[in-house]
Amino acid sequence: MIADKMKNMVANSSAIRAMFEEGNRLAQIYGAENVYDFSLGNPNVPAPDAVKNAIIELLEDSDPLILHGYTNSNSGYEDVREAVAVSLNERFGTNFAARNIVMTVGAAGGLNVILKTLINPGDEVIAFAPYFGEYRSYTNNYDGVLVEVSPNTVDFQPKLDEFAEKITPKTKAVIVNTPNNPTGVVYSEETIKKMASIMEEKEKEFGTEIYLISDEPYRELVYDGVEVPYLTKYYHNTIVGYSYSKSLSLPGERIGYLVIPDEVTDSGDVQSAANVATRILGFVNAPTLQQKIVARCLNEKTDISYYNRNRETLYQGLKDCGFECIKPEGAFYLFVKSPVEDEKEFCAAGKKYNILMVPGSSFACPGYVRLAYCVSYETIVNSLPKFRELSKEYQTK
Ligand code: PLP
Secondary structure (H helix, E strand, C coil): CCCHHHHHHHHHHHHHHHHHHHHHHHHHHHCHHHCEECCCCCCCCCCCHHHHHHHHHHHHHCCHHHHCCCCCCCCCCHHHHHHHHHHHHHHHCCCCCHHHEEEECHHHHHHHHHHHHHCCCCCEEEEECCCCCHHHHHHHHCCCEEEEECCCCCCCCCCHHHHHHHCCCCEEEEEECCCCCCCCCCCCHHHHHHHHHHHHHHHHHHCCCCEEEEECCCCCCECCCCCCCCHHHCCCCEEEEEECCCCCCCHHHCCEEEECCCCCCCHHHHHHHHHHHHHHCCCCCCCHHHHHHHHHCCCCCCCHHHHHHHHHHHHHHHHHCCCCECCCCECCEEEEECCCCCHHHHHHHHHCCCEECEEHHHHCCCCEEEEECCCCHHHHHHHHHHHHHHHHHHCCC
16 A cells, blocks of 8 residues: 555646646547647757767767766766856856755756755745645655745735745745746846845744745746846855756756855755765766766757747737736746636636646646647647637637
8 A cells, every 4th residue: 555645646646647648638639730738848949959969979988987877976976066166156156166066856856855955844845826836745755844825916926925924933945936837937136135134034033044945947948138036146045956957958867956055054064965865865866977968068058039939929829819917037838817717627628629738726826827838839829729719718808
């Protein structure tokens, strides 16, 4: 019999699996080109050529025993960590060294490593709705308690008054995700400054450490020149979790890193514990070949213009049909207001037109649906007449 704790997890994950299976089923009946699957955040811009070249060069030039071996440190190759630190310093004016970097198995691996490192049973982890639903599971993995700040549906910046009220002596961590999945919103510098001062005050008031975990797999995916503040500069106890899944289109390769700056309280202990957590969670180390690849591709970028064209076309098309949504500044998601209160009903109606959308309740924000526009441009263009038909059911226009 499976563990009690897993029973809920299995029940919850079946909804996502069901959607995936539904996409495949519809594709078999109607042909993949007639299915408008906006459910998955899987990049569809190929990885830059530099990735392929780096793989070939590495395979040809390196000692296979080293390239495919365990790394000597569970935190990753020293030269890779050094290269990541130097690149961050150049871009953000920070002062990191190799000791501040832990290579991870994507952002998901990094989040699990840092939560394992920090969380005692019963500790509270705050997240701002709407948020990536896995935060709840990851927190639960370490018997932490996820505390939600309710969504601000005006502009989807975090509700800071409610945030301040929800911080307690048990608050150990706060997770922010900007650019955000599922809204595409970038938290403004003003928001970040206010958030930092609230956390500083609360640390003093309670005599506790409150760590800010910046989950930022979408950092590089921003439009119209929007700046994404680098959070370590605003708050001393910030830990960054980064991933190459979206920025280099390598989600299956499972590679990213954590930044644990020296300014973090007990930074040496946190860095050592993250190293041990990487090992004992069973990751052992981030994939060695992938570490070497990304170190050679630190200046590479995905083709943001591809996603931007999708963003503009889908956003305008949906507005023209009378749907309400705010224009995303980053990531590759649109968060659309459901024309009926129960957004699951709206998702079900979408399926009649072969449109697949994810209900906002998966992100703790019912009444909305998420569309992942990391699909082909044809899918976007061809979906618009279907959205129009769907809109007529609700007389949005
Ligand atoms: N965090 C957020 C907000 C995400 O959207 C995702 C993936 O979609 C992840 C973390 C996990 O990313 P990774 O593939 O790097 O583990």
